[in-house]
Every structure is written in structure tokens, then in C-alpha cells.
Amino acid sequence: MQKFIVVTLLHHLKLSAGRMFRQVQSMRNYKLLSVFSNVFIAATFILSLESFAAVNVDKTRLIFNSSDMTQTINLYNNSSSPAVVQLWTDDQDTNVSPDESKTPVIVLPPVLKILPNEKRSLRVILTTRKELTSDRESLYWLNIYQIPSIIKSKDRDMNKIFFPLRLRLKVFVRPAHLGSPSFDDMQKLKFIKRGAELRVVNPTAWYASLNVSIPGFKKISKIMIGPLAEASIQTEREITEDKINYEVIGDSGFSVMHTTKITSLYDSLK
DSSP, X not given: OOEEEEOOOOTTOOOOHHHHHHHHHHOOXXXXXXXXXXXXXXXXXXXXXXXXXXEEESOSEEEEOTTOOEEEEEEEEOSSSOEEEEEEEESSOTTOOGGGOOOSEEEESSEEXXXXXXXXXXXXXXXXXXXXXXXXXXXXXXXXXXXXOOEEOSSTTEEEEOOOEEEEEEEEEOOTTOOOOOHHHHTTOEEEEETTEEEEEEOSSSOEEEEEEOTTSOOEEEEEEOTTEEEEEEOXXXXXXXXXXXXXXXXXXXXXXXXXXXXXXXXXXO
């Protein structure tokens, strides 16, 4: 009996990777490729950029500053087989399919085939700023949905089936008067403790992406707090420490270290 290495996605996903790939190759336009339903899209692996993928991208985020209407991203197929890729944006809803997307950010071309070891450049376009908030940064997500082919092993009894993969990049859009956040801007983040709860308050007009370290506690990673918003984090025990270190991910994708005090809930109400 032949042995297959199968990555199980969802119980109801019955299409084989080979059949899916042949169907995609036969599709002739964007509309046909968009027949993947919400359920199908939800069934794919949603990966961070640190995860492996056949097709990779050269950026971790896209920033549209006040004068920007177009950005460029490069895709690289590092595998030994071709891959079909579809790109679309969503308004922070992972279940939105390409034909349901209503964001002002589009990608050209939206569908492409990338050959092995090939690099392709794509344009990400901001079509309008009319519906954006004027006092804070807006956030959208760029989806890079890739369908690799079956990898045939030299061993006749061993085939590898790879299911569709999906990368997601943050796309930040800033109003006309809002530039990049400075060190002092991100130093304004407030941290409030109450028992084992840590509340993070973002009083700025930018999204804050950060990793938090409290001495004696496990590091808390990949926190994102919207402009003029707050988030509540539950830690493993009561917080008695008075200082906190946090790394803020900047426009370039690199982190900048900050240190500030943790106030108690009672002190924050004074």
C-alpha cells in the first residue's frame, strides 16, 4: 500500500491537492479563481511571515503615508515547482473571499503564476482616501494565497501533498496630516495592573504592534492595539512589579525597545 504524507486541514475538506491544483490551472480569470468559498478559505493554513511557504514576500508590512498611493511588493518562489498565487485585501475579516472585498486597497495583478526560483513584482494601490478616518491610522490586511503543486518523490511509495497556504501582511494607511510615529509617541503607551491583569492603553493615533516583557513573567508577543484603544492581557499570576519593557515594531519592521512604569488601577484613577 502506498504511503502518503497528508496535512489534514478540516474534516470536511475532501478535495485532493492534485485535483485542486489542476482546477486552478484551468481557471482563466480572477472571477473564476474567486470561486473559493469562505469555508474553503477558512480551511487553508493562515501563516505568519515566520512560517515556511513556497512563495515568500520581501516585506513584513506596507505603509501608505500621506502622499502615497502606490506601493510595490516582490514575491519569490523558492520551490522547485510552479505556484498559482491570488492576492486580495480585507478589512480585518479573515473569512472574506476575494470577490467580497470592499477595501480601498487593491493588488495588480490579483492572480498570477510564479515559476520555480522566479521573482515577480506587484503593485498595491490605494484607490481612494475619501472613506478613511481623518484622525487616526487605518488598517487592512493583504492576503497572499498560494497553491503549490504536488511534489513527487523519487520513492514511488511516497508522495507529499501540500495544501494551500495563506500569508497575511498588515497594510497601514495614514491620513494626510499624520506622519510616522516617533519614539516619544510610542513612549506614551500606558500599562495598568490589576491582580494578574495587564491593561495596555494606546492614546496615540497609530496602531501599536509590540512585545511585552515583565521581569519574572513569560514574554507576551505579537500584541496589536488600535489607535485610541486598549487591550487587556491575562498573565500567569498577580503583577507586583513596577516596571515593564516593551518592543514596538516600527515602519521598517524592526523593533525599538522602551521602558516605562506599570501603574496600579487605583493610581490610574487618581
